[in-house]
Amino acid sequence: MARLPDFQLETFFSRWEFNTKYNMCASNIESVSLKELLLLSNVEDKKLWTKLDLGYTETYGSLNIREAIADTYDNINSNDILTFAGGEEGIYVAMQCILNKNDHAIVITPNYQSSETLPKLICEVTGIGLNPDDNWNLDIQEIISAIKSNTRLISINFPNNPTGKIISMDALYELINIAKEKDIYLFNDEIYRLMERDKSKRLIQVSDIYEKGISLNGMSKSYGMPGLRIGWIATKDHDLLDRMEKMKHYLSICNSAPSEILAIIALNSRKKILDRTNKIVIKNLKILNKFFLEYEYLFDWKEPDGGCIGYPKYKGTDGVDIFCEKLIKQESVLLLPSKVYTSDIVKSPKNHFRIGYGHVNMLKGLELIKKFINKNYNK
DSSP, rough: OOOOOOOOOHHHHHHHHTSSSTTTTSSSSSOOOOOHHHTTOOOOHHHHTEEEESSOOOOTTTTTHHHHHTTTTTOOOGGGGEEEEHHHHHHHHHHHHHOOOOEEEEEESOOHHHHHHHHHHHHHHEEEEOOOOGGTTOOOOHHHHHHOOOOEEEEEEESSSOOOOOHHHHHHHHHHHHHHHHHHHEEEOTTTTBSSSGGOOOOOOHHHOOTTTEEESSSSSTSOOOOOEEEEESOOOOOHHHHHHHHTTTOHHHOHHHHHHHHHHHTTHHHHHHHHHHHHHHHHHHHHHHHHHHHHTTTTTOOOSSSEEEEOOOTTTHHHHHHHHHHHHHHHHOOOOOOOOOOSSOOOOOOOOEEEESTHHHHHHHHHHHHHHHHHHOO
């Protein structure tokens, strides 16, 4: 097995995430407390929690959690679900089980690093970049042109990390039809779904309408529960699910029993939780839009379509790396420079940074960024 390269994003976070006062690039919504979550539980959920046995759980995930997850889809049932210890494990297992050394994969960028790195360790990969000069649009023709006789996988991520871009429903259907015609797996990291500014832009889940569609999701982002470490893959391809389940035996083996019960409570109460999520996002995005309008001489900001992160361009002459480093040193505020999204398969846009707007203390961090800019970067 080839040696995995350093995970640039997570390495950056391991150094700074808990050593700065304000994490202004967090990719999840404000975390829900255990007390808040348990108050949402119904009678049956309370029984599951109070009778919790701290033993092993099923590798696939308990029937209860798979049924709760399946209820978030239109055409998926509990037998179409495999749970994981977070979405990252799902990406790792899916890439290992879908791809072989003689295959070819197509991956859109920017993206979560493992979605590029893992296929690249296995087979030939072609990168298709979202266009920063066209509001991060995806050119479907580029994907069509990249398809080869041995293309086995197209991997996408919408709503996108880090840009917040959502392609049109027509574009997604076009991708699905292309994948069907060529008998190619279509993997979509859908972890930021349900945080769309305009609900009419909410995309269908690829596993709902294509037998080789693979939907990745989890509790970390929209639900605000990254500490549960619960993710899942939904697909109608049961042969693939069985292969992934066997690989999971070498990894986490099974989920944490308390995490499964808490995820069930959250999924059964998802309307209230997602209402909370979107109130935070809508409020913070208004504040962020006003901030970037005030400092448009220094930043190029495109309001994201969904998720709780954006990817503005820094226009200062010193470059985004120096800007972010100085911000940490002077104000203990963390932003994520674009170097951690550098791709090996396509030219990466430079001088961007990821900013998050899913936390309730965002305004405090933003005030420190204003102080920093006014001190160091006057017009």
